[in-house]
Amino acid sequence: EAEVAQSPRYKITEKSQAVAFWCDPISGHATLYWYRQILGQGPELLVQFQDESVVDDSQLPKDRFSAERLKGVDSTLKIQPAELGDSAMYLCASSLAGDTAYEQYFGPGTRLTVT
Amino acid sequence: AQSVTQLDSQVPVFEEAPVELRCNYSSSVSVYLFWYVQYPNQGLQLLLKYLSGSTLVESINGFEAEFNKSQTSFHLRKPSVHISDTAEYFCAVSVPEAGTALIFGKGTTLSVSS
Numbered sequence: 001e002a003e004v005a006q007s008p009r010y011k012i013t014e015k016s017q018a019v020a021f022w023c024d025p026i027s028g029h030a031t032l033y034w035y036r037q038i039l040g041q042g043p044e045l046l047v048q049f050q051d052e053s054v055v056d057d058s059q060l061p062k063d064r065f066s067a068e069r070l071k072g073v074d075s076t077l078k079i080q081p082a083e084l085g086d087s088a089m090y091l092c093a094s095s096l097a098g099d100t101a102y103e104q105y106f107g108p109g110t111r112l113t114v115t
Numbered sequence: 116a117q118s119v120t121q122l123d124s125q126v127p128v129f130e131e132a133p134v135e136l137r138c139n140y141s142s143s144v145s146v147y148l149f150w151y152v153q154y155p156n157q158g159l160q161l162l163l164k165y166l167s168g169s170t171l172v173e174s175i176n177g178f179e180a181e182f183n184k185s186q187t188s189f190h191l192r193k194p195s196v197h198i199s200d201t202a203e204y205f206c207a208v209s210v211p212e213a214g215t216a217l218i219f220g221k222g223t224t225l226s227v228s229s
Contacts, residue, residue, distance in 0.1 A: 004158070031215065033216065035217075040221070040222075041221050041222070042119070042205050042207070042219030042220050042221050042222050043159070043205075043217070043219050044219070045216045045217070045218075048214070048215075048216050055214065056214060056216060091158060091159070093158075093159075095215065102147055102149075102164065102166065102209055102215055103161055103164070104161070104215075104217065105161075106151075106158035106159040106160070107158050108156070108157055108158045109158055
């Protein structure tokens with residue numbers, strides 16, 4: 001069964017450093033999402049892509065976060081500089097377009113710890 | 116703005132007992148409703164969804180949820196739980212008019228013991 005791939009699975013970094021996460025969606029999925037899940041909370045949307053275009057980045061802290069999906073396939077989420085409050089699980093999800101667009105498939109996540 | 120409230124943060128039950136995980140949502144427009152399950156160190160998996168039609172939806176592993184528009188609820192139930200059902204359960208909504216992104220509740224930890 002096809003899965004959403006994410007790397008790394010775990011990342012420890014010091015505050016003020018740069019960090020990047022990678023996501024490879026299920027083949028053929030045009031829509032890609034990045035969510036942040038703080039411990040004890042539900043995931044919150046950071047950014048949504050349709051192919052290579054950003055559909056919604058209203059909750060992305062743009063002063064330090066950036067996301068790209070240059071060829072409309074895999075995606076990178078970057079934080080620079082990282083802050084202590086960025087410690088969380090970063091989840092990537094993907095979905096098809098059309099009637100099944102609401103079925104999102106999640107990757108295993110990247111757990112970030114900022115020290 | 117839409118929001119999701121999961122009324123119980125933790126639900127401990129014994130194996131083979133019934134369970135209900137409660138979810139209420141707030142929205143002034145029509146929404147789609149979902150339950151996701153997250154096992155330890157894994158990503159979220161879609162358990163079941165309500166988009167339209169029958170208000171009672173079922174999953175392949177015995178869970179069911181009923182959409183109640185008047186009470187703005189989408190409670191998850193299972194008549195007999197197994198140890199393997201131990202996980203975090205998230206209720207989520209999506210607003211068709213606003214796109215496909217999900218708004219999640221804070222989650223309910225279901226702990227099944229023998």
